[in-house]
Amino acid sequence: xxxxxxxxxxxxxxxxxxxxxxxxxxxxxxxxxxxxxxxxxxxxxxxxxxxxxxxxxxxxxxxxxxxxxxxxxxxxxxxxxxxxxxxxxxxxxxxxxxxxxxxxxxxxxxxxxxxxxxxxxxxxxxxxxxxxxxxxxxxxxxxxxxxxxxxxxxxxxxxxxxxxxxxxxxxxxxxxxxxxxxxxxxxxxxxxxxxxxxxxxxxxxxxxxxxxxxxxxxxxxxxxxxxxxxxxxxxxxxxxxxxxxxxxxxxxxxxxxxxxxxxxxxxxxxxxxxxxxxxxxxxxxxxxxxxxxxxxxxxxxxxxxxxx
Numbered sequence: 001x002x003x004x005x006x007x008x009x010x011x012x013x014x015x016x017x018x019x020x021x022x023x024x025x026x027x028x029x030x031x032x033x034x035x036x037x038x039x040x041x042x043x044x045x046x047x048x049x050x051x052x053x054x055x056x057x058x059x060x061x062x063x064x065x066x067x068x069x070x071x072x073x074x075x076x077x078x079x080x081x082x083x084x085x086x087x088x089x090x091x092x093x094x095x096x097x098x099x100x101x102x103x104x105x106x107x108x109x110x111x112x113x114x115x116x117x118x119x120x121x122x123x124x125x126x127x128x129x130x131x132x133x134x135x136x137x138x139x140x141x142x143x144x145x146x147x148x149x150x151x152x153x154x155x156x157x158x159x160x161x162x163x164x165x166x167x168x169x170x171x172x173x174x175x176x177x178x179x180x181x182x183x184x185x186x187x188x189x190x191x192x193x194x195x196x197x198x199x200x201x202x203x204x205x206x207x208x209x210x211x212x213x214x215x216x217x218x219x220x221x222x223x224x225x226x227x228x229x230x231x232x233x234x235x236x237x238x239x240x241x242x243x244x245x246x247x248x249x250x251x252x253x254x255x256x257x258x259x260x261x262x263x264x265x266x267x268x269x270x271x272x273x274x275x276x277x278x279x280x281x282x283x284x285x286x287x288x289x290x291x292x293x294x295x296x297x298x299x300x301x302x303x304x305x306x307x308x
Contacts, residue, residue, distance in 0.1 A: 012085050013091070013099065015090065016084075016096065018059075020288060020291070022059075024166065024197055024291045024295065026295060027193055028174065028193050028197075029047070031174075031189055031190070032172065033046075033050070033175075033178060034298070034305045035175045036175050036178030036179050037302070049113055049114035049117055050114055053107055056106045056107035056110055058140075060104055060107055060137070060140045061139075061140035065143060067093060068143070069087065070086035070093065070096075071086075071145075072144070072154070072215075104141070107137060108137070115129050118177040153219070154216065154218055158205075159201060162197045163194035163195065166197035167192075168191065168194055171186070171189065171194075188250075189244070195236045195240040196237075196240050196267075196290070200290045205220065205229065206230065207284065230271075230274060233271055237271060244297075244301075255308070256303065257303075257304025259300045260298075263296055269289070270286040270289045273286045
């Protein structure tokens with residue numbers, strides 16, 4: 001009986017952590033590291049600690065999202081997506097808050113270890129990245145847990161946050177941790193990663209558009225309406241692919257790097273499904289497909305940059 005209870009609690013925490021979202025958190029780290037490896041500046045310790053920090057922050061964001069949507073009433077019986085741990089009663093709000101604190105501590109310790117490994121006693125760099133890390137922690141928690149106001153995820157600002165943290169800051173920050181320099185040209189793949197990450201969020205928001213609107217969760221998709229949100233999705237994909245081609249030509253990237261464009265087909269297939277279907281289970285599959293395509297894009301471009 002005790003073993004069964006422990007297993008069910010583990011399942012509840014696994015459900016809340018949402019491991020299927022973690023590939024997206026890894027994509028920007030892989031891409032930033034690939035860009036650094038192209039310059040011969042890859043450091044394994046920096047890579048592993050950056051990956052651990054990013055994963056910790058993503059899990060923290062997922063726990064906060066589960067908690068915030070439950071206490072705000074944004075999750076109800078009509079919700080289409082995966083079961084949430086707090087709103088379903090699998091975990092109490094108090095347990096979730098404790099889980100969030102523990103995860104935040106892990107992310108902070110991992111982040112500090114990363115900065116010491118990357119910068120040593122260069123305290124200016126350390127302080128600057130501590131501020132960025134604090135901003136990432138705050139963004140992870142306040143996406144659906146407001147601090148004295150409406151959570152920014154309920155005000156249509158989630159897409160901007162995802163673009164910044166999974167794109168520009170995630171890729172360029174990782175690149176800087178390896179190289180301690182910045183590159184204007186690296187903005188192009190960094191922005192692409194951010195655009196594709198925003199597309200993942202948009203699939204989620206279009207799928208949930210009716211329940212979100214009903215419960216006062218005003219995502220960008222709710223603000224735009226379904227038709228315009230789908231047009232916005234196509235714009236994200238088009239801009240991402242255009243920036244990628246410009247980057248591949250401008251660097252120039254070895255031929256192997258062009259293999260990253262194979263994601264164009266699964267991304268556009270998912271977008272067509274989004275355009276023509278309202279089936280929640282099918283759209284959840286398209287969400288996973290878009291997230292996996294973003295990871296594959298980062299992996300293939302990184303391999304092309306690092307080894308060819």
